Amino acid sequence: MEVAVNLELKTLNVKQDIVFYNTSNDTLDSIVLNDWNNAFSNKNTPLARLFSDEFYRGFHLANDQERGNTTILNLLDANDMAFEWERTERNPDFIVVKLKQKLLPNQKVELHLSYISKVPSDKFTHYGFDQNGGMNLKNWFLSPARYENHTFIKYNNFNLDDIVNAASAYEIAIKIPNTYSITTDLNSITTDLTNPQSTTYTFSGTNRTDFNLFIEKQNSFKSYENGSIEILSNLKNKKLNDIQKAIVINKVVTFANNFIGTYPHQKITVSQTDYDRNPFYGLNQLPSFISPFSDEFIFEITFLKTYLNNYLKNSLRLDSRKDNWIQDGIQIYAMMKYMDENHMDQKMLGSLSNMRLFKSYNIANLTFNEQYSYYYMLMARKNLDQPLGDPKNTLIKFNEQIASKYRAGLSLSYLDNYLNHDIVPKSVQEFYDLNKKQQVNRFDFEKILTQNSPKKIDWFFKTIIDSRDIIDYKFSNVTRTKDSIQFSIRNRTGNFVPIPVYGIKKNEVVFKKWIEPSSNDSIYHFNRNKADKIVLNYDNEVPEYNLRNNWKSLKSLVITNRPIKFNFAKDLEDPYYNQILYVPTLTYNYYDGLTPGMRFHNKTILDKPFTFDINPAYSINAGTLSGSSAFSLNHYYRNSTLYNVRYSISQNYFHYAPDATYFRLNPMVQLRIREENFRDNRKQLILVRQVIVNREASKYITDNSNPNYSVFNARYMNTKTELVDHFSFMTDVQFSSGFGKLAGEIEYRRLFENNRKLNLRVYAGSFLYNRTDSDYFSFGLDRPTDYMFDYNFLGRSESTGIFSQQYVIAEGGFKSKIEPRYANQWMATLNASYSIWNWIEAYGDIGFMQNKHQTTDFAYDSGIRLNLVPDYFELYFPIYSNNGWEVAQKNYDEKIRFVVTFSPKTLVNLFTRKWF
Numbered sequence: 049m050e051v052a053v054n055l056e057l058k059t060l061n062v063k064q065d066i067v068f069y070n071t072s073n074d075t076l077d078s079i080v081l082n083d084w085n086n087a088f089s090n091k092n093t094p095l096a097r098l099f100s101d102e103f104y105r106g107f108h109l110a111n112d113q114e115r116g117n118t119t120i121l122n123l124l125d126a127n128d129m130a131f132e133w134e135r136t137e138r139n140p141d142f143i144v145v146k147l148k149q150k151l152l153p154n155q156k157v158e159l160h161l162s163y164i165s166k167v168p169s170d171k172f173t174h175y176g177f178d179q180n181g182g183m184n185l186k187n188w189f190l191s192p193a194r195y196e197n198h199t200f201i202k203y204n205n206f207n208l209d210d211i212v213n214a215a216s217a218y219e220i221a222i223k224i225p226n227t228y229s230i231t232t233d234l235n236s237i238t239t240d241l242t243n244p245q246s247t248t249y250t251f252s253g254t255n256r257t258d259f260n261l262f263i264e265k266q267n268s269f270k271s272y273e274n275g276s277i278e279i280l281s282n283l284k285n286k287k288l289n290d291i292q293k294a295i296v297i298n299k300v301v302t303f304a305n306n307f308i309g310t311y312p313h314q315k316i317t318v319s320q321t322d323y324d325r326n327p328f329y330g331l332n333q334l335p336s337f338i339s340p341f342s343d344e345f346i347f348e349i350t351f352l353k354t355y356l357n358n359y360l361k362n363s364l365r366l367d368s369r370k371d372n373w374i375q376d377g378i379q380i381y382a383m384m385k386y387m388d389e390n391h392m393d394q395k396m397l398g399s400l401s402n403m404r405l406f407k408s409y410n411i412a413n414l415t416f417n418e419q420y421s422y423y424y425m426l427m428a429r430k431n432l433d434q435p436l437g438d439p440k441n442t443l444i445k446f447n448e449q450i451a452s453k454y455r456a457g458l459s460l461s462y463l464d465n466y467l468n469h470d471i472v473p474k475s476v477q478e479f480y481d482l483n484k485k486q487q488v489n490r491f492d493f494e495k496i497l498t499q500n501s502p503k504k505i506d507w508f509f510k511t512i513i514d515s516r517d518i519i520d521y522k523f524s525n526v527t528r529t530k531d532s533i534q535f536s537i538r539n540r541t542g543n544f545v546p547i548p549v550y551g552i553k554k555n556e557v558v559f560k561k562w563i564e565p566s567s568n569d570s571i572y573h574f575n576r577n578k579a580d581k582i583v584l585n586y587d588n589e590v591p592e593y594n595l596r597n598n599w600k601s602l603k604s605l606v607i608t609n610r611p612i613k614f615n616f617a618k619d620l621e622d623p624y625y626n627q628i629l630y631v632p633t634l635t636y637n638y639y640d641g642l643t644p645g646m647r648f649h650n651k652t653i654l655d656k657p658f659t660f661d662i663n664p665a666y667s668i669n670a671g672t673l674s675g676s677s678a679f680s681l682n683h684y685y686r687n688s689t690l691y692n693v694r695y696s697i698s699q700n701y702f703h704y705a706p707d708a709t710y711f712r713l714n715p716m717v718q719l720r721i722r723e724e725n726f727r728d729n730r731k732q733l734i735l736v737r738q739v740i741v742n743r744e745a746s747k748y749i750t751d752n753s754n755p756n757y758s759v760f761n762a763r764y765m766n767t768k769t770e771l772v773d774h775f776s777f778m779t780d781v782q783f784s785s786g787f788g789k790l791a792g793e794i795e796y797r798r799l800f801e802n803n804r805k806l807n808l809r810v811y812a813g814s815f816l817y818n819r820t821d822s823d824y825f826s827f828g829l830d831r832p833t834d835y836m837f838d839y840n841f842l843g844r845s846e847s848t849g850i851f852s853q854q855y856v857i858a859e860g861g862f863k864s865k866i867e868p869r870y871a872n873q874w875m876a877t878l879n880a881s882y883s884i885w886n887w888i889e890a891y892g893d894i895g896f897m898q899n900k901h902q903t904t905d906f907a908y909d910s911g912i913r914l915n916l917v918p919d920y921f922e923l924y925f926p927i928y929s930n931n932g933w934e935v936a937q938k939n940y941d942e943k944i945r946f947v948v949t950f951s952p953k954t955l956v957n958l959f960t961r962k963w964f
Contacts (some may be wrong), residue, residue: 049189051222053263058113058177059324060165060188069156072195076151079159080200082213084187087141087205088168091772091801094141094204099172100771101729102445103961107172108771109803116168116176118190126158141205142193153580159327161190173207174321182228184321185261187211194257196367196487206441208448209325209361210368213257222261225249229267231280233317233362234259253313257365260317267278269317274301277311281298281318283351287343296348300355303386307473307478308378312363316355323354329450330396340398345391356382364483371490373436373456373513378476384417385473391416409615410622411653420454420659421588422620422654427451428518428593429655431684431691434726437490444726446963458591459512465589466546466562467501475500483679507545509636512591516686517543521565522597523585533574533582533602537565541593551579552599557586576602595623597962621652633663638843638851639703641669667703674709676700692720700837703853705845708746712837714739728770737761739836749845753824759784759836773800787825788816791859805883809861814874817898826870829860829877829897830945833870840950848942855924855945862893863945864909864929871897881913889913891924922947 052061070076070478071089087095091108107115117214122496123145125133135143151157165188170176175186193200203214219237223246224230234251241247253259262269268282272294279297305311327347339346356379357439361368364375385395395401396414406412414422427433427447434447436456443452464472475496482488482496494509511517520540529535531552544565551559551574559578563570574582584598592598596610615626621627629652633645645665650656658681680696704710716737723730743755760783767776774797778855782789789811798806824833834844839858843851855863861879878893884890892910899905909929915922924945926934934943 049218049220049222051220053183053222055177055181055183055225055228055263058167058183060167060185062161062163062165062189064161064163064190064707066159066161066190066192067156068151068159068192068964070151070153072198073153074195074198075153076147076195077119078146079151079157079526080193080202081143081145081190082141082187082193082203082211083118083135083143083190084141084205084211085116085165085167086118086135086610088172089118090115090141092137094139095207097772098206101727103771104963105771110169110172114169114171115166117166119161119164119166122160122166124160126160129159131159139204142202143190163190165189170321180265182262182264184319185263185771187258188261191216191258191567194367197545199806201367203441208369208440210372210440211258212367212369215255215257215365217252217254218256218259219250219252221248221250221868224263228263228265231262231264231267231269231317232260233280233313233315235314255312256362257364260319262317262319272297274298274394274889275305276314277301278315279318279355280315281351282320283318283323283347283354284320285343285347285350288347292344292345296344296351297355299390300348300352300386303389304356304382307382307385307476309477311359311483312484315357316362318351318354318358322358323350326353326357326449328353329423331444336624339402343840345394345398346900352383352386353379363489364480366483367489369903372440373452374490374493376453377436377460379454380420380454381460381472381476384420384461384605387416408613409619410625410627411620414620418588420458421591424451424455424458424591425593425654431686432726433516435514435516436512441539442725442727455591459508460592462512462589463497463505463508465548467503467505469502471500472497490840495594508594511543511545517541518686519543519545519547519590519594520593520597521547523582523584523600525571526582526600526602528576528602531576531833532651533576533579534571535582535600536569537563537584538568539565545590547585547590547592548587549574550583551577552581552586553577553579560586596621598623619652621654621656626650627652633665635665636842637667637702638846639706640667640674643674643702645675655682670703672709676702676704689721689724690719691722692717692718694720704743704837705746705748706750708744710744710837711742712739713741720958729766729770730766732767733763733765735761735763741835741837746845751822751824753820753822754786757784757786757835761836773797784825786820787818789825790814790816791827803883805889807879807881807889809879810877811859811861811879812874812876813859815872818872820872823870823872826872827859827875827897829875829895830855830862830865831868832856832858853942853945855922855947857947858898860893860895862895862907863891863911863924864893864926864931864934864943866907866909866930868897868902868905872900873898876906881915883915887915889915920947 049065054061087093087314090096093261096107105573123133125131125148133143134148145159147157157885165182167188168176170178170184175184177183182951194212194214204213218234220234222230225246230249232251234253237252239249269280270290271539272279272281279301354665360375360379363628363712366374368375373625382484394416395412396416396419397406397412399411400406432444433451434443436452436459440448460472469908478496479493482492498505518541522538522540523535525536546562546563546564548560558579559574580603581599581601585592585595610624610626612628613622614628614630617631618629619627627650629649631647633647635643643665645663647661647663649659649661651659651661660679661679662677663675664673667674676699678696678698680694683693685691689855697715700712701709714737716735719734721732740758741756745755763778763780765776765778776795778793780791793811795809825835831889834841839856842854846852860875860877875895875897877893879893881889881891891913894908897905897907905929911922911924911926913922934940
């Protein structure tokens with residue numbers, strides 16, 4: 049390639065010659081060239097749809113100058129005759145070149161190309177042009193795709209850094225302005241300084257699938273030599289000098305060479321960009337001023353993770369989309385081994401573990417390597433884990449970035465502990481050496497592991513790699529004498545894999561035995577060795593679903609197998625205790641005022657089947673006790689689209705008026721349904737509940753309704769949401785002694801290519817029967833009466849004042865208060881809004897409503913909506929409605945409506961939805 053860099057236009061002008069050798073046994077009539085830079089060309093590419101699916105707004109809102117594309121000027125053969133080629137709208141990130149003559153095995157063909165690569169902004173993927181005028185280039189050029197199993201591998205760019213190029217020899221001459229420097233992991237050949245305005249650098253590389261180029265005004269990379277390899281790094285750490293960094297780098301590079309094998313190229317780059325794309329989660333969340341780790345350790349772990357990632361990616365010629373678990377597994381497994389060798393005593397929370405304040409917390413006692421298991425278990429307990437053997441593009445983001453990576457490493461560590469004798473490290477080295485000689489895949493790795501293993505390990509690939517089956521053992525029928533132990537093992541999931549049994553005396557291991565259960569009837573006999581308890585999987589070597597049922601005390605008098613332990617705020621699950629967590633709370637409504645309380649619950653970081661949450665509180669305004677509680681039981685179905693059934697009962701006791709309280713009892717069953725494709729954002733929910741309400745009489749409330757009532761409610765919701773498109777459907781039926789209702793709601797949001805947004809909502813509801821004589825159970829045009837106490841109204845009984853202006857998007861959905869405000873027969877409304885500029889929108893509502901013995905009413909309103917954070921913080925300014933020009937009427941400030949959400953759980957979901 050000859051490349052001229054235009055840093056002002058953010059373009060690369062490329063002249064490229066490709067000599068393609070048909071090394072397969074097939075006759076080819078076309079060649080596929082990867083063009084991943086063109087994935088940034090518009091808002092409808094597979095990459096753009098992925099950004100939308102993950103709720104990333106930056107790409108859709110970007111201007112054309114920030115996007116990238118590839119403009120092909122010529123594609124010629126050796127005789128300067130044009131090739132016919134195709135790039136489809138569905139697959140804009142690769143092109144198919146149709147050959148004029150069939151290419152036989154061992155023959156070659158020449159392609160001569162000229163094209164312009166418009167480089168995208170680095171804010172999308174960290175690759176591209178930056179705000180300092182430089183470029184971090186990755187996947188910017190056209191390259192032949194790998195040919196394998198009688199076809200070219202055609203992958204779309206999904207920002208997974210898993211392009212599958214054919215292994216090639218590269219020679220590139222790149223011209224940049226004299227005021228800029230260039231860093232690459234290719235080998236330097238020549239530097240031409242004859243032009244006073246620009247410098248041309250020539251680089252080469254052999255047997256490579258990709259390379260990195262960094263163009264900067266001021267070179268941020270430092271060079272570190274280690275034997276036959278040169279390391280170029282610009283990882284940020286201002287508190288370490290170059291000598292300290294060199295010592296750490298040398299230690300990591302030496303470890304990788306000894307543990308995996310010799311790196312096949314002369315140079316490697318370890319950049320801050322690479323780390324930012326794949327950080328060490330946990331470390332990257334901590335601000336530097338409260339970091340519990342030393343500066344040297346932070347640099348060491350960030351360099352270790354990034355170096356191993358680049359080391360394996362550049363040297364393993366795997367299909368890293370299909371066989372990603374091998375690369376991830378070796379990387380994390382190597383990191384675990386490195387920590388065992390160099391930082392055996394390092395804790396997950398670093399120096400915080402030494403503080404007396406945290407001593408009682410289980411999370412403070414975990415070693416650094418033990419955290420990997422909990423990140424995986426976070427997803428398994430949510431029933432969101434996926435098979436390690438699944439392709440990378442089918443994984444939800446948390447699994448792709450964190451959980452599946454960690455479980456892959458844990459799985460190799462598990463196999464290593466079971467086989468012992470360094471079988472797995474030896475197999476990794478053999479696989480790495482084989483990779484240097486030929487194209488490899490997962491079956492080569494499996495074959496090497498199987499041949500080296502003295503035991504049968506087909507269970508490892510069947511259960512651990514290719515399924516999402518969970519492992520859960522527990523003891524049963526434990527008997528003991530002074531010198532011996534007899535027990536059987538119960539398998540709660542039917543997946544029989546090896547597991548270790550430990551004997552523990554005063555927290556010291558007195559024996560360890562691996563057992564290989566094949567049925568629940570097997571009985572085991574061990575010498576006791578003075579053990580006072582036996583524990584399955586004591587060191588968490590097996591990626592087991594539940595550790596809380598893994599131990600039995602051998603003492604003669606045991607009051608409870610797990611004593612109660614109180615902890616403040618939050619903790620990781622401790623398998624040896626029943627944890628009760630407590631935290632102060634502070635809520636507010638107009639009648640109770642500030643309501644301080646103390647919340648007691650058992651919700652640790654990992655989900656549990658049974659949870660309780662009890663929150664007694666004191667209402668300062670009323671001078672009485674109040675509060676809430678909830679008890680729930682979750683049942684997960686692992687292999688069904690109906691993946692979760694939740695049984696719960698909740699209670700609330702607060703004031704609904706200045707002088708009156710309400711008590712709500714809400715037994716409920718929820719059925720959650722998801723698509724077979726875990727990445728699909730469609731979710732379905734079936735909810736069945738009985739809402740029982742007892743209200744005190746109030747002199748302020750004269751609605752003539754029965755103060756005590758019970759409502760049966762069944763609801764179905766179907767939602768598919770992403771950044772560009774949101775669609776939801778809900779139907780709801782209610783039955784009580786006084787009424788029966790049927791209602792439905794459809795909501796649609798669309799973000800158009802011009803960044804304008806349309807919101808549409810249709811609501812229709814009708815009474816099946818209505819024997820009530822008040823509007824307490826009627827449909828509300830602008831505000832629901834909320835007789836089931838579902839919404840967080842700050843002043844639910846207020847008809848005037850600021851609290852009466854709180855708006856909830858429910859039922860009629862109007863913003864203006866128009867008479868009649870309620871319908872006791874039926875109601876149908878349409879709510880719409882359209883963005884004018886940024887978060888400023890125009891809204892309009894129309895509706896029809898019917899009351900008994902009256903004619904049908906038609907209502908309409910319009911105004912301006914400040915959609916600051918959709919569904920969380922919004923303001924509505926009415927302009928014109930049935931009431932006339934509202935802006936010209938007195939007390940206009942009382943007509944403004946607002947949406948506000950204080951729930952931390954609801955707000956956190958706004959930031960975590962992209963992960964799950």
